[in-house]
Amino acid sequence: MTAQPPSKEFLIQSRAAIIGVARDNTGEVVERAGLHVKDGVIVAVEPFDELKAGHPDLPVEGDGNAIVLPGLINGHHHSGLTPLQLGVPLEPLEFWLPQFRGMRYVGHRLDTLYSAIEMLEAGTTTVQHIHPGLSGHPDDWTTLSDAVIGAYREIGMRSSFSFMIRDRNQLVHEDDEPFLDRLPEIDADYWRPRLASSKAPIADYMAWFERRKAHWQGMDADKVSWQLAPANLHWCTDGCLTAIFDTAERTGSKVHMHLVETHLQAEFAQKHYGKSAVQHLSDLGCLGPNLTLGHGIWMDEDDLDLIGSCGCSVCHNASSGLRLASGVAPVNDMIRRKIPVALGIDQSGINDDRDMLQEMRLVWSLHREPGLWTPRPSAAHVFRMATEHAAATTGFEGRIGRLDPGKAADVVLLDWKDIARPFIDERVPLLDAVLLRSRQMPAKTVFVGGEKVVDAGRVISIDREQVLEEISDILSSALSPVETEARERTEALMSHIRNWYAEAYPASGRQPYRFNSLARRPPF
Structure with missing residues (x-):
């Protein structure tokens, strides 16, 4: 599958765009935002209706259900x-x-x-x-x-x-x-x-x-x-x-x-x-x-x-x-x-x-x-x-890293319906909703430098199924003599490695479970 040549200039429509994170550590969210992309760069982030009125002939990606965020x-x-x-x-x-x-x-x-x-x-x-x-x-x-x-x-x-x-x-x-x-x-x-x-x-x-x-x-x-x-x-x-x-x-x-x-x-x-x-x-x-x-x-x-x-x-x-x-x-x-x-x-x-x-x-x-x-x-x-x-x-x-004008148009579109189904209260901040309720492999559309590389949730610039089949064919084949020897010699090596660590770092009795060096012993 070969991707179509990307439009050099287009608009992106959203339900909301997460531009980045503000200094007060809140999400910078623009409701009903539009992005104007030209030659791989974000030219403007404005209300979509205003952008569309000013550029009526430009193609539009996304729709009113899209949540837009930086790649x-x-x-x-x-x-x-x-x-x-x-x-x-x-x-x-x-x-x-x-x-x-x-x-x-x-x-x-x-x-x-x-x-x-x-x-x-x-x-x-x-x-x-x-x-x-x-x-x-x-x-x-x-x-x-x-x-x-x-x-x-x-x-x-x-x-x-x-x-x-x-x-x-x-x-x-x-x-x-x-x-x-x-x-x-x-x-x-x-x-x-x-x-x-x-x-x-x-x-x-x-x-x-x-x-x-x-x-x-x-x-x-x-x-x-x-x-x-x-x-x-x-x-x-x-x-x-x-x-x-x-x-x-x-x-x-x-x-x-x-x-x-x-x-x-x-x-x-x-x-x-x-x-x-x-x-x-x-x-x-x-x-x-x-x-x-x-x-x-x-x-x-x-x-x-x-x-x-x-x-x-x-x-x-x-x-x-x-x-x-x-x-x-x-x-x-x-x-x-x-x-x-x-x-x-x-x-x-x-x-x-x-x-x-x-x-x-x-x-x-x-x-x-x-x-x-x-x-x-x-x-x-x-x-x-x-x-x-x-x-x-x-x-x-x-x-x-942000959706600011002048930044590269590395843009991800998620479907709000996938996140919100069946309901999310309007009091839930958008960043929290996206982070805590997005589904596995959630991207519907992805642009890198203004070029569409994911459409309908699948990469389009390569034949993904062919890649997966080639990998499966290679790894399902019989081990070569070189691979067999590498596996056998590695298995033999591991016993020596385990013995080395047992001698070099002898256990001094079981320690209470700890996460890292800053953890303190529990007060009980």
Whole structure:
């Protein structure tokens, strides 16, 4: 299926438009609004009847039942087919990630399109794509990144591309060689070259990044952004981090870094540096407004004070923290310090998909702490996380995240009848109604840069059914000898990894359940 050439100029009719979030943390709602879109940009937001009277010949999208909102932004995403779909059980992160090495892969284009279909049909128009890593020769890196970015462009999404950079500790919280030396020879011989191929000199990564960023700035600066992604503190030496942040400063690039996602990562920092991971980054001079920290579950009060003073953002991935037993980030304490919190779905959401409104509902519910007067995130707080705050982390800041004149026409239309059936009292704020009552994969129509990419709830710029059938055919076929060996060697590896963690982080007795490092022991 091929999309029709988009109208360069048109109007959008609505029952109401959610422009964004006001300074007083209420939704900016314009009833019976019309949007005038021209050449991919919002020209005006005015009462629809007035716009129509002034432009009687322009085509009209939407109708009097449409709720119009800015395109949502997935601020933290990795890949397409979910690990659960590919046979990897949900376990704590340290046991979950190594099992990816035994997963099958459908190729860069199909894998990217799969999650992009889900994102667009749920109203997500921009994604921060953090690729799990690069292997082989720089030519292979280019092939991979071009295929991923090409898939997003093919389906019509806006993407910020980055790749996770590691120079140590790829399997456990210990450097690769000592760990491999203790493995049986057959296992060490299998894993040694594979680990080596995914760890290049940091200077090579930086030089390649600068070339590819410049290439895509010339090719499609409107819909493609690049940034750097040091994988995590336990995966990066200080020299690696310094090189990355120096490159980011020199090239004006943003940085997205996983940090203290699990309590073991927080313990790693204390064990190796005698301080928190956040404090170590501060001492290295890495904290600043260009940095987004992914997860941040195990930050303490001092960490949050540092983050609040340096202008960093945090990307909250609520479903991920729950599904992998990592914990719950102290989002209310971040909001209290005015730390910009973006929203990401990470590998997948609570429904094993990429439904951003579902993720927003989860965040709203998860952080409703007990107490009569306890601060809690409002619908507006959460909406801003998935729009303005997430936009600021992508490299497209100032261009997306709101429905203001001059902004890109990244626009989502929901059907009010789907939300309100059979009834919603008029006293319910529109943002609350949209957030708490929208259905799964709710978008009826979606525009990215003024181009229609979803119509009647389905993507139209690609043949979605063909993509799904191709994926099914590949994954339903018999395992190849290479895939069989990868699965067997990964299963054997996992027993060694579990033993390593049992020795390195011995349990000192069962601890009371806690969400994060700010949680206090219950008073009973």
